[in-house]
Amino acid sequence: MKYTDKGVEGVKIAYVGGGSRGWAWGLMSDLASADDMNGEVALYDIDFEAAKHNEIIGNKYNDAEGAKSHWDYKAYETAGEALTGADFVIISILPGTFDEMESDVHTPEKYGIYQAVGDTVGPGGLIRALRTIPMFEEIALNVKKYCPNAWVINYTNPMTICTRALYKAFPEIKAFGCCHEVFGTQGLLAQMITEMHGIEKPRREEIKVEVTGLNHFTWITKAKYRDIDVFEDYKEFAKKYAETGYLKGKDDNWMNNVFDCSNKVKFDLFNRFGYIAAAGDRHLAEDCEGKWYLESPEKVKEWGFGLTPVSWRKENLKERLEKSEKLRSGEEPIKLNNTGEEGVNQMRAILGLHDLVTNVNLPNMGQIPNLPMGAVVETNAAFTNNSVKPICAGPLPKSIYPLISRVCGQQEMIIEAAFERDLEKAFTAFTNDQLVTINTEDARKLFDEMIENTKEYLKMYNI
Numbered sequence: 001m002k003y004t005d006k007g008v009e010g011v012k013i014a015y016v017g018g019g020s021r022g023w024a025w026g027l028m029s030d031l032a033s034a035d036d037m038n039g040e041v042a043l044y045d046i047d048f049e050a051a052k053h054n055e056i057i058g059n060k061y062n063d064a065e066g067a068k069s070h071w072d073y074k075a076y077e078t079a080g081e082a083l084t085g086a087d088f089v090i091i092s093i094l095p096g097t098f099d100e101m102e103s104d105v106h107t108p109e110k111y112g113i114y115q116a117v118g119d120t121v122g123p124g125g126l127i128r129a130l131r132t133i134p135m136f137e138e139i140a141l142n143v144k145k146y147c148p149n150a151w152v153i154n155y156t157n158p159m160t161i162c163t164r165a166l167y168k169a170f171p172e173i174k175a176f177g178c179c180h181e182v183f184g185t186q187g188l189l190a191q192m193i194t195e196m197h198g199i200e201k202p203r204r205e206e207i208k209v210e211v212t213g214l215n216h217f218t219w220i221t222k223a224k225y226r227d228i229d230v231f232e233d234y235k236e237f238a239k240k241y242a243e244t245g246y247l248k249g250k251d252d253n254w255m256n257n258v259f260d261c262s263n264k265v266k267f268d269l270f271n272r273f274g275y276i277a278a279a280g281d282r283h284l285a286e287d288c289e290g291k292w293y294l295e296s297p298e299k300v301k302e303w304g305f306g307l308t309p310v311s312w313r314k315e316n317l318k319e320r321l322e323k324s325e326k327l328r329s330g331e332e333p334i335k336l337n338n339t340g341e342e343g344v345n346q347m348r349a350i351l352g353l354h355d356l357v358t359n360v361n362l363p364n365m366g367q368i369p370n371l372p373m374g375a376v377v378e379t380n381a382a383f384t385n386n387s388v389k390p391i392c393a394g395p396l397p398k399s400i401y402p403l404i405s406r407v408c409g410q411q412e413m414i415i416e417a418a419f420e421r422d423l424e425k426a427f428t429a430f431t432n433d434q435l436v437t438i439n440t441e442d443a444r445k446l447f448d449e450m451i452e453n454t455k456e457y458l459k460m461y462n463i
Helices: 023-033 048-063 079-083 098-111 122-146 159-169 181-197 230-240 264-273 281-287 297-302 310-329 343-350 401-420 423-432 440-453
Strands: 002-004 007-016 037-044 071-076 088-091 151-154 174-177 207-214 217-225 356-363 376-384 387-390
Touching: 007 023, 007 079, 023 037, 023 048, 023 071, 023 343, 037 048, 037 079, 048 071, 048 310, 071 079, 079 122, 088 122, 088 343, 098 122, 098 310, 098 440, 122 159, 122 401, 122 423, 122 440, 151 159, 151 343, 159 174, 159 356, 159 376, 159 401, 174 376, 181 207, 181 217, 181 230, 207 401, 217 230, 217 281, 217 401, 230 264, 264 281, 343 356, 343 376, 343 387, 356 387, 401 423, 423 440
Parallel strands: 007 037, 007 088, 037 071, 088 151, 151 174
Antiparallel strands: 002 007, 174 356, 207 217, 207 376, 356 376, 376 387
């Protein structure tokens, strides 16, 4: 790298999962929009052809209208080639295929267990973790071998577990996990400010929040907009929309959007516990007792969110493959779109180009003192020149501590089970999950069936 009066030249970003048909294109757009750094993006994927396709697409972004920087995209056949000399490593992979995810999400339905997402907690999240953790061990050891001083940014779920695995395999790694769920809640709070104070379109970044908890089960304990105490407004807001949900900006067919929600789960959690749950309702529901929001598809509908079927993801993949072909051929023009993600701004801050405070996932060094040290937690962190330091959030409030500590304990146990290649220990975590509301005998049958369905990715467990 070389620092100039215009920024930083020659930055190398290694992208593990560089054949992505979604996240990668968003990164390309955000990088092209940054005017103070440039360099190379090294694409590595077990599907080399997919990475080659993104090499073509990525280089087209240099000529897109509004592009402010030049990045050379190149696909590599080996992880070592991609990682060598990297300043940053981005991880965005699908652990397995959608066939395995179909088992994660839908096999438990035979036993009356429903999951809205199935990639973080619940039976699906835990089985996904068992096949993902060995992959992250390998990635961490490759980082140690080829670019030990690189900053590693993880986007893969289960976020907490993946980030924890990186540190367990390579304790000196400089890694953090990024998730945009809190941003969505800030956006909701901005809409509330407009409704209650008539202030037009506050930016979500202007809602200053103190964040605590775990990824996808993140909570806001304090929030301010200028001189406005957001919590005081939210008390009224959550009561007002507790029954109907808050649907502003959504058309009559909004429930057909598999990622959307009415925020009724958020409001219910606030009215019960006094703090703002800061993730999408689909994720929040999975972190709570199974009978609260996910008892049945009918109950889910009453709460105003949806169960995302893996069949939808498979159809969506077909659409993204078609889009990839159109982008490569030029049939579809390359356009810059601000993704709202903060990965590029985080890199810019680490390079010393500006300072940034935002929420990320890092090992607990005391920022949440009543959760285990070393467990990965989500709080705000300060990004400055070659430094990412978590900001102390203080102890979890007593009202939400039991909810969060239970999930944290399960995640720590599944990490331990995976590193020890101990499926019996994994079963213990499985039966303790808040969504596994069945007896032990049925839990064993379900666990065994789900393990069988993903055994192609569990060979290291000697099954």
